[in-house]
Amino acid sequence: xxxxxxxxxxxxxxxxxxxxxxxxxxxxxxxxxxxxxxxxxxxxxxxxxxxxxxxxxxxxxxxxxxxxxxxxxxxxxxxxxxxxxxxxxxxxxxxxxxxxxxxxxxxxxxxx
Numbered sequence: 260x261x262x263x264x265x266x267x268x269x270x271x272x273x274x275x276x277x278x279x280x281x282x283x284x285x286x287x288x289x290x291x292x293x294x295x296x297x298x299x300x301x302x303x304x305x306x307x308x309x310x311x312x313x314x315x316x317x318x319x320x321x322x323x324x325x326x327x328x329x330x331x332x333x334x335x336x337x338x339x340x341x342x343x344x345x346x347x348x349x350x351x352x353x354x355x356x357x358x359x360x361x362x363x364x365x366x367x368x369x370x371x
Contacts, residue, residue, distance in 0.1 A: 292322035313356045330359045
């Protein structure tokens with residue numbers, strides 16, 4: 260049996276399309292950002308559809324598909340964009356997450 264049989268190798272392209280870098284992640288087959296959110300949500304009595312997530316890369320895809328509100332940055336990978344419920348017009352280099360959080364909070368306040 261291999262020493263690290265329970266680890267998966269994930270090679271993905273950086274979401275920064277200008278530098279065209281790759282990075283490598285090693286993780287257990289049954290672990291990703293969505294599974295971490297599921298654990299956190301269940302331990303705090305929060306439903307996944309009540310959570311928001313922001314991402315820009317393939318390693319965010321499961322998480323973006325698992326929560327009720329998900330936003331991929333404009334410079335995100337195609338997989339992340341497909342899984343997100345919204346694609347921002349801002350990149351992560353343009354404070355896209357902060358701008359999207361602000362817009363989300365304003366929308367929530369307007370509905371209240």
